[in-house]
Amino acid sequence: MSTQDARSVRSRQALLDAGIELLLRNPAATLSEIAAHANVGRATLYRQFESKEQLIQELAIESLEMTSAVIAPVKNRKLSAKATLEEIFKAVMPLADKYHFLLSIWNIAEKDDEVIAIYNQQLTELASLIERGKKEGTINKNLDTSWIVCVIDSLIYSGWWMMGNTGMSAANASAHSIETLFAGISK
Amino acid sequence: MSTQDARSVRSRQALLDAGIELLLRNPAATLSEIAAHANVGRATLYRQFESKEQLIQELAIESLEMTSAVIAPVKNRKLSAKATLEEIFKAVMPLADKYHFLLSIWNIAEKDDEVIAIYNQQLTELASLIERGKKEGTINKNLDTSWIVCVIDSLIYSGWWMMGNTGMSAANASAHSIETLFAGISK
DNA sequence: ACTCTATGATACAATAATGTCTCATAAATA
DNA sequence: TATTTATGAGACATTATTGTATCATAGAGT
Incomplete structure (x- = not known):
């Protein structure tokens, strides 16, 4: 019962x-x-x-928690910061639609405390991962961590866009994002 | 009269x-x-x-044309592809709000033929600039041009975001974007 | 098979935004 | 200064959307 x-x-x-x-x-x-x-x-x-707002907030929470769920196992593997970042890209890219959805309704979702709490938690973890990368010598110490967080967000977006608009596979999209993140586009 | x-x-x-x-x-x-x-x-x-739609379309066209106007003088300087790209970042970053505005109302603006025409024109020019960079040996030939276009868009967005959220200057934002575009975040 | 319970359809009130119109007024033009 | 012209305020109809309530019915649970 x-x-x-x-x-x-x-x-x-x-x-x-x-x-x-x-x-x-x-x-x-x-x-x-x-x-x-x-x-x-x-x-x-x-x-x-209850209302349209509540629906959107539940959608936001679902999307955020799906992301968390996919990232969690990666963190437990105790890889280097760089390798962790690579695995996060691979894991997150298939649900990049959820991720982008969050952006598009952010002005509504950000009013919800629970949404903000989960989001800040994720941002903090990403930031400390980047700090670790700097210590391990794989990430440029001269770049602000906040800048790198921002670039990572953007490259996930790029991958998602390519998947949706050119039919690129998730695996290919994450590979492109990772390469560009670490090496840029130079020859 | x-x-x-x-x-x-x-x-x-x-x-x-x-x-x-x-x-x-x-x-x-x-x-x-x-x-x-x-x-x-x-x-x-x-x-x-006439209507809300028309207002939005006029705003979109204004934003696009401001971008074009700022880019035009750069093209006339006959610099290398890489240098041109750098100058475009510097020129465009101060009006990144217009640029981001376009994204946020894109689902409405894209219904307008004139908007689409200007937009496609800009995309095409950017693509040929990238092709030139590949020939000049400054841009990785293994990366799809469409991918690079997408990454450039994203990095302009990153710069805009940093300007709005962390008070970064336009000059600093474009410098960050350019460095990350060509060299990534590696140490 | 019997009992609940969630459902779809529909009607309804409340609200909010769009778009049109008028008119007295203030500001630009000449 | 005289005349034209854009303006703000507001009334108004229209439409769309939200949110509530009702009721017969289909489909779960047991």
Whole structure:
């Protein structure tokens, strides 16, 4: 007993999937569109989510936690900072759509404390990884850590863009991002 | 005779400025907000622009043309591809807000043929510049030109982000972008 | 098979934004 | 100064979206 009705979880998941897909393309997508795309009545959306804002915040949290979940095992392998960074790119690239989705709805998501908390946690961990790379001598100490964090974000975005617009594979996209991150585009 | 009333051009420019500033922060900004921020009545906005879509398209075109205008003199200097690229970064970075604005309203702007035409023109020129860099031996021939275009876009974004979020100067931001573009982050 | 419970469809109120129109007024032009 | 012209304020209709509520029904759980 006390377990969820199967219809509930199905509807909820369909709505979350549809939400990411539509809001990614158009941050102003309406709840009617999202419900329709999930093959679910609009009323059901309101049974699962209090409001549009809450739906978006749940989507943001889901996206962030998926990223965390994929990165966690990499951290446990105790690799060098550079190798860790490479593995993070490989792991994150397949869900770059979730990642980019976050950017597109950030002005709404950033109002939520839980979202901010998870996000800051991830930023902090990335920053300390970069610091470690500097100590290990694989990352240029003259570059601000905040700059490198920013560039990493951007290169993940680049990879995602190539996947979506030129059909590049996730593996290829992460390889490109890693190479460019460490070596730039020089011959 | 047949010259514009001074009030007209003032209102129009105030509306364009306010439009970029507000839509950059929030792509869903309303026309009331934009008019208010321009210290102009909402009716005046409708006298200058047919609709919200048209306002956004004019803003997009203005932003694109400002970029073109800043890049044009650089091209005439007949520098090496690498040096040209460096100068383009320096020239474009101060108006990176316009550039980022374009991204944030792209799903609306891309519906306009004129916008697309200017944009494609710029992309094409950038691509041929990169090809030239490959021939001159300063850019890695193994990397797809489309990838490099994408990375350049991303690094301009990185520079813009640092300017807005950490108070980095435009000169510093372009220097960082250029260094990272060509050399990556390695020590 | 029987009982709940989630669902879709639909109607509904509330709100907010877009777009049109008018009119007195203030500011530019000549 | 006289005349034209853009303006701000506001009323107004229209439309779209959000959010709530109801109800018969289909499909879960047992």
